[in-house]
Amino acid sequence: EDQVTQSPEALRLQEGESSSLNCSYTVSGLRGLFWYRQDPGKGPEFLFTLYSAGEEKEKERLKATLTKKESFLHITAPKPEDSATYLCAARNSGGYQKVTFGTGTKLQVIP
Amino acid sequence: DAGVTQSPTHLIKTRGQQVTLRCSPISGHKSVSWYQQVLGQGPQFIFQYYEKEERGRGNFPDRFSARQFPNYSSELNVNALLLGDSALYLCASSLGLDRPNEQFFGPGTRLTVL
Numbered sequence: 001e002d003q004v005t006q007s008p009e010a011l012r013l014q015e016g017e018s019s020s021l022n023c024s025y026t027v028s029g030l031r032g033l034f035w036y037r038q039d040p041g042k043g044p045e046f047l048f049t050l051y052s053a054g055e056e057k058e059k060e061r062l063k064a065t066l067t068k069k070e071s072f073l074h075i076t077a078p079k080p081e082d083s084a085t086y087l088c089a090a091r092n093s094g095g096y097q098k099v100t101f102g103t104g105t106k107l108q109v110i111p
Numbered sequence: 112d113a114g115v116t117q118s119p120t121h122l123i124k125t126r127g128q129q130v131t132l133r134c135s136p137i138s139g140h141k142s143v144s145w146y147q148q149v150l151g152q153g154p155q156f157i158f159q160y161y162e163k164e165e166r167g168r169g170n171f172p173d174r175f176s177a178r179q180f181p182n183y184s185s186e187l188n189v190n191a192l193l194l195g196d197s198a199l200y201l202c203a204s205s206l207g208l209d210r211p212n213e214q215f216f217g218p219g220t221r222l223t224v225l
Contacts (some may be wrong), residue, residue, distance in 0.1 A: 004153075034210055043115075043201055043216035044154070087112065087153055091212060098167050099144070101153030 001076035002027045006038050013078055013109050015026030021086055021105045023072040033071050035064050036087040038104070044087055047073075078109045113138070115200050115217035123223045124192050132187045134206030134218045142166075143185040144214060145177055146201040154201055160185055161208055189222075197224045 003026045013019055016089040025033065032051055036044035048057040050066035057064045061082065074084055085104040092098055116135045124130050136143050142161040146154035159167035160179035179185045183204075189196055199221050203214035 034213055036216075041199075041219075041221075043218045048211055049211065049213045073201045076198055089153070098169070100155055100156065103147075103151075107136075 002090065002092055002100040004088055004100050004102040006086075006088050006105050007105070008105060010106045011108070013075075013107070015079060015109055015111050016077045018074070018076045018078070020075070021088075021107070022069040023073070023088030023102055024069060025071070025088070025090045025100075026069075027090040027092045027100065030090060031093045032091040033066055034087065034089040034091070034099070035062075035071070035073055038085045038087055040085075047086075075107070078107075080109045080111050083107055083109045089093065115202055115215055117200075117217040117220050119220060121221045121223075122216070123170055123225065126192055126194060127225050128192050129188065129190045130192060130222060132189075132200050132202075134184070134185045134187070134202030134204075134217060136183050136202075137215055139206065140170070140204035140215075141183055141207055142205045142214075143183065144203045144205075145185070145187045146203065147171075147202055148199040148219070150198075157187070182199075189203050192224045194224050197222060 005024045035047040038044045048064040053068045085106045087104045089101040119222040122182045144159040148154045156169040158177040163179045174190045199219045201219045202217045205214045
């Protein structure tokens with residue numbers, strides 16, 4: 001069965017303190033690894049798609065990387081507005097393209 | 112361009128009732144998926160529809176059903192509601208099944224079952 005595990009569950013950073021969020025996945029035939037940001041009570045907001053090991057994507061203070069077993073979301077010099085829950089999800093290549101989500105990392109950036 | 116829209120925003124039902132949730136995908140997107148998100152958890156996959164056909168089903172009971180219309184909008188129906196069905200129901204659309212296949216989510220429908 002496909003599994004996506006995120007760590008840590010929660011992370012508290014000082015403004016400007018860089019860190020990384022981890023996403024470990026076990027998926028039969030990865031057809032996409034996705035990162036989303038979710039604010040309380042809202043739908044997830046798409047950030048990145050990664051398709052193959054070694055791929056990297058960047059957007060402002062965020063950078064996502066992918067290996068054969070893990071993905072990392074690096075946050076450089078975070079600001080308070082980066083506070084949110086970050087979700088990782090993986091799509092398999094079965095006859096039904098199921099997307100499995102992790103439980104998320106709740107990030108709090110303190111001024 | 113308008114994003115994914117969902118209606119209603121909030122819904123309160125009692126146990127045993129039936130509910131219908133609606134979703135309109137981003138213009139040009141032919142695939143719609145439904146997810147259930149319980150507080151503190153990641154979204155759980157319920158259904159995927161592509162070109163009006165069911166292409167994926169998660170581990171949910173038969174009380175859950177869905178359909179996709181010719182204009183690619185979709186409905187999720189839940190019968191015989193249980194207290195445990197209280198959750199945020201999310202709809203996501205994507206262009207199709209091949210790359211790029213990222214999904215874009217709507218704001219969700221908050222369902223409360225009393």
